[in-house]
Amino acid sequence: MKLLEYQGKELFTEYEIAIPKSYLAKNHSELSQVADKLRLPVVLKSQLTVGGRGKAGAILKCMKKEELEPKFTELLNKEVKGEYPSVILIEEAVDIYKELYLSLFLNRGKRTYSLISSAEGGMDIESVENKVIQDISITGLTQAIAESIGKNLGISGVTAESFSNIVIKLAKLVREKEAELAEINPVAILRDGTCLALDAKIIIDDNSIFRHPELTKYIQISELQEQAEKSGFSFVELDGNIAIIGNGAGLVMSTLDIVNDAGGKPGAFLDFGGRATTETIYKALEVISKLKKVKAILVNLFGGIVRTDLVAQAILDAYKDGMISVPIYARISGAESDKAKQMLSNSNAKLFDTVEEAISSLVQYIGLSK
Amino acid sequence: MYKKFDIFDILVGKAEDPDYGNKPVVIQGITGNFGSVHTRLMREYGTNIVAGVTPNKGGQSFEGIPVFDSVKDASKNFNVQISGIFVPAQFFLSAIKDAVNSGIKLLVAIPEHVPVRDAMESLEYAQSNNARIIGPNTPGVIVPSVNKIGIMPSQPFKKGNTAVFSRSGTLMYEVSFHLSRAGIGQKIALGIGGDPINGTNLIEAFDLISDRDEVDSVVVVGEIGGDAEESLVQYIEKTGFSKPVVAYVAGRSAPKEKRMGHAGAIVYGNYGSAESKISSFSRVNIPVAKRPAEIPSILLKLMK
Numbered sequence A: 001m002k003l004l005e006y007q008g009k010e011l012f013t014e015y016e017i018a019i020p021k022s023y024l025a026k027n028h029s030e031l032s033q034v035a036d037k038l039r040l041p042v043v044l045k046s047q048l049t050v051g052g053r054g055k056a057g058a059i060l061k062c063m064k065k066e067e068l069e070p071k072f073t074e075l076l077n078k079e080v081k082g083e084y085p086s087v088i089l090i091e092e093a094v095d096i097y098k099e100l101y102l103s104l105f106l107n108r109g110k111r112t113y114s115l116i117s118s119a120e121g122g123m124d125i126e127s128v129e130n131k132v133i134q135d136i137s138i139t140g141l142t143q144a145i146a147e148s149i150g151k152n153l154g155i156s157g158v159t160a161e162s163f164s165n166i167v168i169k170l171a172k173l174v175r176e177k178e179a180e181l182a183e184i185n186p187v188a189i190l191r192d193g194t195c196l197a198l199d200a201k202i203i204i205d206d207n208s209i210f211r212h213p214e215l216t217k218y219i220q221i222s223e224l225q226e227q228a229e230k231s232g233f234s235f236v237e238l239d240g241n242i243a244i245i246g247n248g249a250g251l252v253m254s255t256l257d258i259v260n261d262a263g264g265k266p267g268a269f270l271d272f273g274g275r276a277t278t279e280t281i282y283k284a285l286e287v288i289s290k291l292k293k294v295k296a297i298l299v300n301l302f303g304g305i306v307r308t309d310l311v312a313q314a315i316l317d318a319y320k321d322g323m324i325s326v327p328i329y330a331r332i333s334g335a336e337s338d339k340a341k342q343m344l345s346n347s348n349a350k351l352f353d354t355v356e357e358a359i360s361s362l363v364q365y366i367g368l369s370k
Numbered sequence B: 001m002y003k004k005f006d007i008f009d010i011l012v013g014k015a016e017d018p019d020y021g022n023k024p025v026v027i028q029g030i031t032g033n034f035g036s037v038h039t040r041l042m043r044e045y046g047t048n049i050v051a052g053v054t055p056n057k058g059g060q061s062f063e064g065i066p067v068f069d070s071v072k073d074a075s076k077n078f079n080v081q082i083s084g085i086f087v088p089a090q091f092f093l094s095a096i097k098d099a100v101n102s103g104i105k106l107l108v109a110i111p112e113h114v115p116v117r118d119a120m121e122s123l124e125y126a127q128s129n130n131a132r133i134i135g136p137n138t139p140g141v142i143v144p145s146v147n148k149i150g151i152m153p154s155q156p157f158k159k160g161n162t163a164v165f166s167r168s169g170t171l172m173y174e175v176s177f178h179l180s181r182a183g184i185g186q187k188i189a190l191g192i193g194g195d196p197i198n199g200t201n202l203i204e205a206f207d208l209i210s211d212r213d214e215v216d217s218v219v220v221v222g223e224i225g226g227d228a229e230e231s232l233v234q235y236i237e238k239t240g241f242s243k244p245v246v247a248y249v250a251g252r253s254a255p256k257e258k259r260m261g262h263a264g265a266i267v268y269g270n271y272g273s274a275e276s277k278i279s280s281f282s283r284v285n286i287p288v289a290k291r292p293a294e295i296p297s298i299l300l301k302l303m304k
Helices: A005-014 A028-035 A065-076 A143-152 A156-178 A206-211 A213-218 A223-230 A249-261 A278-289 A308-320 A336-346 A356-367 B009-010 B034-046 B071-077 B089-101 B116-128 B167-179 B202-209 B228-239 B274-283 B292-303
Strands: A022-025 A041-045 A059-062 A088-092 A096-107 A112-118 A131-136 A179-190 A195-197 A201-204 A234-237 A242-247 A266-271 A295-303 A330-335 A349-352 B024-028 B049-053 B067-068 B082-085 B104-109 B132-134 B142-143 B147-150 B159-166 B186-191 B217-223 B244-248
Touching: A005 A022, A005 A088, A005 A156, A005 A201, A022 A028, A028 A065, A028 A088, A028 A213, A028 B116, A041 B132, A065 A088, A096 A156, A112 A143, A131 B292, A143 A156, A143 A356, A143 B132, A156 A179, A156 A201, A156 A336, A201 A206, A201 B132, A201 B186, A206 B116, A213 B167, A223 A234, A242 A278, A249 A266, A249 A295, A249 A349, A249 A356, A249 B167, A249 B244, A278 A308, A295 A356, A295 B167, A308 A330, A308 A336, A330 A336, A330 A356, A336 A349, A349 A356, A356 B067, B009 B104, B009 B142, B024 B034, B024 B071, B024 B089, B034 B049, B034 B067, B034 B082, B034 B147, B049 B071, B067 B071, B071 B089, B082 B089, B089 B104, B089 B116, B104 B147, B132 B202, B132 B244, B147 B217, B159 B202, B167 B244, B186 B202, B186 B244, B202 B217, B202 B228, B202 B274, B217 B228, B228 B244, B228 B274, B244 B274
Parallel strands: A242 A266, A242 A295, A295 A330, A330 A349, B024 B049, B024 B082, B049 B067, B082 B104, B104 B132, B159 B186, B159 B217, B217 B244
Antiparallel strands: A022 A088, A041 A059, A041 A088, A096 A112, A096 A179, A112 A131, A179 A195, A179 A201, A234 A266, B142 B147, B142 B186
16 A cells, blocks of 8 residues: 555654644645645645656645645646545745655565665656665664664764664654555755655555554545455456456456557456355456446456356356446356356357457457447 | 475475375365365375364364364374465464474465565564475465365376476466476476565575476566566576576556556566566576467477
């Protein structure tokens, strides 16, 4: 779960990592409630999960009170990579002397946490040349290690003390909240030498949420997503018009690639996993039926874990109940697949022996139906 | 990094062993929904399941298999080195500790949704006791015609000399199905697991077969997320790994920053992207199939 900036900053406050004084406003009436308290200049920041907000113009500075209202409106109506903000963060501008970069992330390859620091903050870290990546233990990060990180960045005195304090608190946050990533870009060094977190990017391990009831308020998922998750599916909505259903994340991803290669446009990814029954697959089709853009459904099923005849029954039921009407192109192999084929022989579902055949037939149909 | 780990010695044994090809296995979570179904299927395939574990069900039996409260109790009655773990994710860490403390050396960890912190702690625990975890979130491991510890169907696999290592479960079946149909059997097929943290990563999987002459080739099934494929390529370069390898990478068309089903299948920037993985393989002349069905013909060409 990727937290929005203000949510990450709420965690920073909990862990006593300094942030600028800020307010939240969802609409104009909330804006007018905070307007009089603001000490200008302020920075308006659209709260989005996607990156690249600065470049996209989703962060605006206001020097005068008159600018507040129009800029706030502009941000509320501004789409970035398909996403609109549900809230705007209003932050009092701070007097910055210099910007640093700091992040802690789960290094999957090394199966440990790594820390990245750089004296060049505020830009995309992938493009920063002078960065230091080091393995650390988030349970054993000592004051001495934290100080040495600051020393490497060429800071000293009050700044070094303030920075190492942030490093230690960030490690504590990562450990206790079970984050896969906690990034502060930039850490601002103020004129008085102290450090402040200007941004927050935190990703929490989804599988650990059951231990963190305090974080569930940050879960933001669509109704469809929620419905899918309740049934134990992995569901991702995509841009196209072909829904792809299968058992296994890798298999569905692979199917997505082949559809794409064949000129088709996937509109949904749905993995119903290994625990599927007639009921759960029916529910999967129900989720798909709510995506009006879907013109055809591709089912790629490798049997063995799932009984393929159960899938066939679910497809039959979905048609019979009028839940779906679009054609289904299915490749079903594995246990009970002969039976499944027989069951579907008189339906709007077409069965194929290979996924390539199913896809080429489907893509042809989509082409014709345009 | 682990010491050299002889998985075949544990799974199959040596010809002189009285239980050669019939190594005893304990199933943790044997009475659960998933555990019970697959215990049956594993047995049908020839896996010698001698004991099951479900806390508070010690003394019962499951289809003739005695059930114990813990692996510790089971190990008083049986000399077992292999465990198949089917417990819910929240009990994963304690199940691992119970198994490791009781002398289990190979832990096949099926559960999905294990928190990263628990996976990391499990790994450290296993490593410090010279035990090896496969998974979590793995379909398991199969030595065709000998035994399987996991949830994979049996039909796709045929005895042979290729090794299949896969980050995806169903793709492991799919790829093995295509290989078997083309007459390429498998010496071993092992699921790395779809999570960010893997008890046996791709490099360690390659290490299991690197000096085994009977394994003549490897198919590696990767997917988006992390840098396991990139690290594997470095390992292949560094060690001069010389068996023919064919790769496949799922998720070329997946959008960035979206978790594609597996906890570990997510791209951030270029980190974890399919292009990065494919170009790594290409750099060392490892062919990358565009579709699973292409893999056998590419491999056969390499083996000529």
